[in-house]
Amino acid sequence: MTVVACLKWVIPRVDDDDRFAGISAADQSALEFALLSARPGEDVVAVSAGPLGAERALRDAVACGLSRAIRIDLDPRASSSAVASSIASAVAGARLVWCGDYSLDRGTGSMPGFLAARLGIGQALGLIDVTIGDDSMSVVRRLDGARREIMRVTGPAVLSVEGSTARLRRASLRGVLAADNAIIDVIAGMSSPIDAVDEKPYRPRARALAAPSGTSALDRVRSLTDAGTATQRSETVVLDPPEAAARIVGALRDWGYLG
Amino acid sequence: MNRPDANDADVIVVGAGPAGSCAAIAAARAGRRVILIERGPFPGSKNMYGGVVYPRILDELVPRWWETAPVQRWVVRRSTMILSETGALSVDYRSNAWGQPPYNGATAYRPDFDEWLSRQAVAAGAQLVTSTTVTGLLRDASGRVVGVRxxxxxxxxxxxxxxxxxxxxxxxxxxxxxxxxxxPSNFTLGVKETLALPKHVIDERFGVRDDQGVDIEILGGTSGVNGGGFVYTNLDTIALGVVLKLPKLAAQKKRPEEIIATLKAHPAIAPLIEGAEVKEYSAHVIPEAGYSMMPTMVTDGMVVAGDAAALCLAAGIWLEGVNFAMASGMCAGEAAAAAVARNDVSAKGLAPYTDKLNATFVLRDHKKLRKVPGLVLSDRVQQRYPAFVTSVVERVFRVDNPQPKPGLRRIVRQERKRAGIKLSELIRDGWTGLRGFG
Known part of the structure; x- marks a missing residue:
């Protein structure tokens, strides 16, 4: 069986200076989890779809202890769907496929979903916590409205993680020296049955916020920051459960949390 | 002695600056296994240098280097400027021949230049390891250096x-x-701003075109702190800064950024940079005392080159470092490779490194000019002479009709006294300068 880490190599500057290129913190977390989740005897493989420069990121990954690395020769502007198709053909049969939740260029974030569909395996995306057990993993997924979903992963799956979930280990010096001469497998990219014809840059959606109250600028700043307002002092009371519940509901209503 | 073939490399070079890359090129071309270690994510990434590179020494290592080296502008104008509070005296020389092969000096962004030079080392066979900091030396039982941690x-x-x-x-x-x-008195603090202006504006203000550039070295203008200033033209930026003698800077409790601001406001400098946008601000320590502060260059299993060996020439009209670094690196690489081949890497076996330095401009220039850095950074040269020289020129060119023109000797005598310069000091400093520069 194989555990895979998918890495997106990005030049984050408009002048195409690849000295500043790299992978996102989320991809680094994915790489660390790939290394941590591999069982004894399992191969850990890094895959990156991109130009020749992407091999630098793959060598850095190999230096961290990977078994091998694959570069899929693909235009960096290829759609997530095309990238997923190409990666799927390269890593078919993998037990776990780890991806970053976002890339350095803040793409659409849809590649892991496409990849799970192409591989025909489950997906757990946008993970903010991962606990690796012997036979399964417990993962926490971020949902809208500050909600969380706790899941257990037992079978083959694509997992995408946020950058804060793990810190990539520092490669050993021996690893770095060996990675310099490591052979990177290069395979041709595939076209996709579904292709985006246009892709807009990352733009967070605008939110309507009420203007702060107050007639003067100082009042409005105070209103925004709550500066100078009396803070609610905590209070300890000892009551029977029904009375305690009523007291809590009353306090929440007073503070404006209930209608 | 441990077996050489059991080592990870024949030669480890620490630092992929100009000295390190040239050392790696020389040793790798001699057939040695070389590992070049750089702490930054790429060579030059930690650099703040803003100056003129004189790469003549590269003729030997990288033939026709000018065809591939990342150069900003070829310096065709060299100007030495003496500043008083409001006056300025410039000696300006232009040579269009310096703007043609094989060229003389060039302004360059060192992140580009160092990265390019390290690629020559890799092409020669050295293995470059980045993002790795050397934290110490490994020694064997006899104390010989046998590697790095x-x-x-x-x-x-x-x-x-x-x-x-x-x-x-x-x-x-x-x-x-x-x-x-x-x-600390052996060091200066170099502080630099990178100021952005459109290329055509720089061309117009400095009287150059295409890839021609200007190097202005400044005496005075450092708010009373001993040191100097500089202005260099890049393609669409200007590097402007000061070098400040550390003990003076500390004693006078002045902030470097305030001294730069004062220099930028000087009537001779302000028009050159008007409307420029500050893109970078950086600072670095410079070894400026020359020969008198140099370390022992060789020990068992180790040699030292470049700025690490204090091979920076700060002799007033000559401010050079990168060429000394490259040459010393090349000599170090050659000597190390030869010592490995002879299987004698003791201090004696590595001594040809020092011999090479002594035989080339690297130590010959430093020895000849050994007293000049002290003279250049002295209070007289820094404070009194600029005031004296600019006052003399001011009076020589001022027309005070109906008064007749004063005699030059009289003006010099009066202004020398006004500046508080003793004739004996002037003669002594002149003699020191003559012996160094002559």
Whole structure:
């Protein structure tokens, strides 16, 4: 069986200076989890779809202890769907496929979903916590409205993680020296049955916020920051459960949390 | 002695600046296994240099280097400017021949230049390891340097020779005991702003075109702190800054950014940079005392080159460092490779490195000019002479009709007295300068 880490190599500057290129913190977390989740005897493989420069990121990954690395020769502007198709053909049969939740260029974030569909395996995306057990993993997924979903992963799956979930280990010096001469497998990219014809840059959606109250600028700043307002002092009371519940509901209503 | 073939490399070079890359090129071309270690994510990434590179020494290492080296502008105008509070006297020389092959000096962004030079080392066969900091030396039972320790896990590397090119604060040279006690008066603080202007504006203001550039070295203009200033033209930026003698800076309790601001406001400088946008602000320590502060260059299993060996020439009209670094690196690489081939990497076996330095401009220039850095940074040259010279010129060119023109000797005598300069001091300093520059 194989555990895979998918890495997106990005030049984050408009002048195409690849000295500043790299992978996102989320991809680094994915790489660390790939290394941590591999069982004894399992191969850990890094895959990156991109130009020749992407091999630098793959060598850095190999230096961290990977078994091998694959570069899929693909235009960096290829759609997530095309990238997923190409990666799927390269890593078919993998037990776990780890991806970053976002890339350095803040793409659409849809590649892991496409990849799970192409591989025909489950997906757990946008993970903010991962606990690796012997036979399964417990993962926490971020949902809208500050909600969380706790899941257990037992079978083959694509997992995408946020950058804060793990810190990539520092490669050993021996690893770095060996990675310099490591052979990177290069395979041709595939076209996709579904292709985006246009892709807009990352733009967070605008939110309507009420203007702060107050007639003067100082009042409005105070209103925004709550500066100078009396803070609610905590209070300890000892009551029977029904009375305690009523007291809590009353306090929440007073503070404006209930209608 | 450990077996050379059991080592990780024949030569480890610490620091992929100009000295380190040239050392790696020379040693790798001699057939040695070379590992070049750089702490930054790429060579030059930690650099703040803003000056003129004189790459003549590269003729030997990288033939026709000018065809591939990342150069901003070829310097065709060299100007030495003496500033008083409001006056300025410039000696300006232009040579269009310097703007044609094989060229003379060039302004360059060192992140580009160092990265390019390190690629020549890799092409020669050296293995470049980045994002790795060397934290110390490895020694055998006899005390001989046998490798380095890095900040990576499993990070010890062994080699027959270590070439320390780890910059002005060379921790390796200090750890090896090659330096005596550090004297702050041997160092200056270089502070630089990179100011952006459109290329055509720079061309117009500095009287150049295409890829022609200007180098202005300034005496005075440092708000009473001993040191100097500089202005260099890049393609669409200007590097402007000051170098400040550390003890004076500390004693006068002045902030470097305030001194730069004062220099930028000087009537001779302000029109050159008007409307420019500050893109970078950076600072670095420079070893400026020359020959008198140099360490022992060689010990068992190790040599030291570049800024780490204090090979920076600050002699007033000549401010050079990168060429000395490249040449010393090349000599170090050649000597290390030859010592490995002879299987004698003791201090005696590595002594040809010092011999090479002595035989070339590297130490010959430094020895000849050994008293000049002290003279240039003295209070007289820094404070009184600029005031004296600019006052003399001011009076010579001022027309005070109906008064007749005064005699030049009289003006010089009066202004010398006004500046508080004794004739004996003037003669002594003139003699020191003559012996150095002559």
């Amino acid at each position: 890095t900040d990576r896990p499993d990070g010890d590397l062994t080699a027959s020779v270590v070439i320390a090119c780890d910059g002005v604060n060379s921790f390796l040279a200090k750890e090896a005991g090659l330096y005596s006690a550090t004297d």
